Amino acid sequence: MVGKSTYFVLTKVFHRGGTSLPGTLAMKIDPNVLQTMANQYNVILVTGTNGKTLTTTLITRVLREKYTDVITNHSGSNMLQGITGTMLSAKVKDRTQKPLLVLEVDEANVEEVSRQLKPKAFVLTNIFRDQLDRYGEIYTTYEKILRGIRLVPEATLFVNADSPIFMRGDLPNPRVNFGFNHVPAKGDERAPHNTDGILSPTDNSILSYHFRTFANQGDYFSKTDDFKRPTLDYAVTKLNQLTPKFSNFDLDGETYQIEIGGMYNIYNALAAYTVGRTLGVSKTQIHHAFESNEQIFGRQEQIQVKDKAVTIVLIKNPVGANQVLEMMKTDPDPKSVMVLLNANYADGIDTSWIWDAEFEDLKDMNVQALATGGERYKDVYVRLKMSGFGDHPFYPSMKQVVGAIEKMPTKNVYVMATYTAMLQLREQLAQRGYLKNHQMGE
Template sequence: MSLKSALAAFVGKSSYVVLHDILRRGGTSLPGKLATKIDPEVMTTLAEKYDVILITGTNGKTLTTTLTTRVLREQFPDVITNPSGSNMMQGITGTMLTAKVTGKSHRPIALLEVDEANVEEVARQLKPMAFVLTNIFRDQLDRFGEIYTTYDKILKGIRLFPEATVIANADSPIFMRGDLPNSNVYYGFNHLPADGDMKAPHNTDGVLSPTDDTVLHYHFMTFGNQGDYFSVSDDFKRPELDYAVTKINEMTPRYSNFDIDGETYQIEIGGMYNIYNALAAYTVGRFLGVTTQQIHHAFESNAQIFGRQEAVNVNGKEVTIVLIKNPVGANQVIDMMKTDDQPFSLIALLNANYADGIDTSWIWDTDFESLKDSGMQAIATGGERYKDLYVRVKMAGYGEHPVYQDLKQIVKAIDEMPTKRVYIAATYTAMLQLRAQLAQQGFIKTGMGE
């Protein structure tokens, strides 16, 4: 380790101790910021002792990382990760600086969620053995532009390491672009007969064939642009899957029961999108030799996941916090809520800070209208961009409804809902503000992950 790297590591670790142990504030972003200010290449040295796996994509990075960490820890004693979703350079540097490993056996694994725009620089410094790709959907247009621009950012990182394995969601056709020399492991859904012939809805992004840019057809679709696709103009089609969901047995807001390659698994979180995340975690585990019995045990853990369908009791109300940030993800959250067999209320919170995405046009592609066919009894809106969301929900046919601009009123808002079950769907910084209020009033702890 060079003198510059040693100094950067010392400053980063010292600031973490002050923040975490003395001030009790936690966080890894500031220590990483200080360290990279001294030595922008500090992670190169820190990563030398790790096998590195990077997880990226639009939706599902945090839950996929959390589930995969649990899976790998069934077999490997030293797996470090960034559980709070601090997935840019500063946060990842902070994670590497403050990681604690036993060194008892096997080379430590660094399993890291990475923001799509940061893949190239993070990969260059960490030299990953594998990349895990979840999906690509329209998201944060102010940062990424359209989906092919986002994927190009990811490809720049992958192309630096042709020897790395790409573990990709094969149901997402955009991942078949790029002509990479890397070896591949593919996962996806085979839960329906492959004998249909349909096109995606007209407003779906990412449904062009990588061979000739014609519109793809599907034997079946799951959601967004995902499914068993094929071209009618040439022989392009979804590749053979190495690991597949072969049956969906039951989906509720609180758990999902499904088969992977004929064997039944259950995770304590709802939504088809979370089955994809579990399948990705399963695939990484099998890639590294984790047994199916160990994966069963990992999935059975009922630990809460920061901001991802966290269940909180607020004055007797069953409150579930869910993250929304783009139309595909928000529509999946709506579909998850619609599986609830009990009456519920919804509080939707919209911010538009840098971490959320400044462009809020995505709310107009979110299908709030479909909640009319559910058990939803009441709806309210709030957040820093409450006016935008109020108009959108009103235009969806819900008329005048309560608005909570100040999140200090959130407990009051929950209390005033007519149902015992309340969902709070919030963008990222709104979720942080919400959790801060709930923590201040003693309903949750301030920790942000395992």
């Protein structure tokens, strides 16, 4: 097959990792190449606007505790060509049983991937307003996902039931619901006025909450009829300690820890726990999987730059940026912050979302120095200036950004970056020797 030959040439001859190019070539010759390979795998598809990469990684780690062959698109190449390349390059150890294929899938590709691969399960993380130029509003995004799910009504849905939008669609699929039950129900709370996705699927009335975790997520109910959050099959039952470097929490009454900060990342761990427990992975095995301290590419990745501990955090929409800011609040130490904004296709061309992110919160975080950069540095410079920081340094060139990081006055430096800005920064860090054995995403 031409795809396998291309993969061999890229990896063995030119010493480059490659999933997208072999996949692209294979799809040109056979547009249904995924369908041809589909019966070789049991496919679990992970999708949503935020958390796909970490959720996919954690699910893979958890399932590898029990199953010999668990394959994933670890490079984060989550569109058709990358998924095809992942399958072409897969190395199966045990030929007596079908390997599990855990795939992160871009929302707009769910329908075609589902048509060709017929997944056994879907994992739905969340849907927030994201890349309006590509997806449209949240209900449009969800409809793209629904079109894929409807093709496989027998597939199991692992659903973040704290997200009310996932209660829409009247799907016949078996469901496993996960969410947070970490505080007693408090009564009638409303989400902030600019929160998306707070309409009841039964009559489009505005939902109330017994409690919210963040954005539109929580224990919701309707005051106009009997609609409410469904019973949870698996739940976060306690938050013990949240720091920028780790999160300690209880799942169904037992304590777990992941080596990454932020409440939003606990949702990702909960999704992995839910899939693992449903597929027979023991709690002891899940503990072991979570204890791995391997960093996730571009997701709260910490890199030593001279005497600076630089934490790179991906941001791409208001909810995600706000949760990163909440994570940073758990660090009381002096810090410097660099905000990098690009507006390429993979970032989302529309940068207006930065005005809905609560950058004003940085004023209360012991920030000793702040700077902005990236291809759209002018946009983010104005946004940060309007949030109360006034005039501050800005760096159009990524080479300048690395130099500025080296000179920042604090040991802790946080870099909030959109996707392609993160890739460009990592490339510069690699060139200067700060990244070892570095792997660029596709």
